[in-house]
Amino acid sequence: ETGVTQTPRHLVMGMTNKKSLKCEQHLGHNAMYWYKQSAKKPLELMFVYNFKEQTENNSVPSRFSPECPNSSHLFLHLHTLQPEDSALYLCASSQVSSPGQGVPQDQYFGPGTRLLVL
Amino acid sequence: AQSVAQPEDQVNVAEGNPLTVKCTYSVSGNPYLFWYVQYPNRGLQFLLKYITGDNLVKGSYGFEAEFNKSQTSFHLKKPSALVSDSALYFCAVRGESGGSYIPTFGRGTSLIVHP
Numbered sequence: 001e002t003g004v005t006q007t008p009r010h011l012v013m014g015m016t017n018k019k020s021l022k023c024e025q026h027l028g029h030n031a032m033y034w035y036k037q038s039a040k041k042p043l044e045l046m047f048v049y050n051f052k053e054q055t056e057n058n059s060v061p062s063r064f065s066p067e068c069p070n071s072s073h074l075f076l077h078l079h080t081l082q083p084e085d086s087a088l089y090l091c092a093s094s095q096v097s098s099p100g101q102g103v104p105q106d107q108y109f110g111p112g113t114r115l116l117v118l
Numbered sequence: 119a120q121s122v123a124q125p126e127d128q129v130n131v132a133e134g135n136p137l138t139v140k141c142t143y144s145v146s147g148n149p150y151l152f153w154y155v156q157y158p159n160r161g162l163q164f165l166l167k168y169i170t171g172d173n174l175v176k177g178s179y180g181f182e183a184e185f186n187k188s189q190t191s192f193h194l195k196k197p198s199a200l201v202s203d204s205a206l207y208f209c210a211v212r213g214e215s216g217g218s219y220i221p222t223f224g225r226g227t228s229l230i231v232h233p
Binding site: 004006033035040041042043045048090092096106107108109110111112 | 122127152154159160161162163164167208219220221222223224225226
């Protein structure tokens with residue numbers, strides 16, 4: 001594995017449930033990301049935390065709520081999801097010098113959480 | 119805005135034959151280009167990147183990619199495919215200036231290598 005862990009690996013939830021996805025990176029990076037991966041669609045960036053501050057939110061519905069308590073941990077809180085939210089949710093981390101500056105460093109991805117919303 | 123196109127959903131190749139997975143991009147200014155691979159039940163793994171310099175970039179597992187500025191392409195290649203190369207491959211791009219500092223990914227191309 002790449003130093004980024006995600007739990008749980010699989011999750012089945014009803015539309016009225018509340019659940020949370022957890023991501024932890026052991027690489028000393030200062031930026032963390034949530035992506036949504038659906039079949040035959042581009043990888044969708046959902047949220048970015050840089051130096052623990054949320055710097056991007058790509059028009060994600062409010063039923064997804066991120067939390068970054070420190071530079072090593074990232075959560076995605078889920079509430080009243082829809083069946084179309086079923087997907088693989090990937091967490092990633094990287095080291096950034098400052099937003100928008102310099103050569104982008106490689107992102108390290110976790111194995112993902114496979115989410116099924118019934 | 120920056121964007122990536124991977125025109126093929128799937129590429130099939132026989133083991134031992136050369137393989138090419140295509141990627142074209144659109145970006146303001148000079149591009150930074152990446153290839154990632156995703157094996158079943160795993161996250162994406164970095165393969166290689168182009169920042170500047172030689173147009174031919176060598177990466178992990180014997181893969182290489184050729185940057186072609188006039189064609190705005192960054193195709194992934196390998197001289198001799200292995201069955202174990204079967205996976206999902208993602209191209210990503212970020213512009214040197216302007217726009218988001220985070221790479222934009224394509225939709226992925228499934229590579230299937232037949233024994």
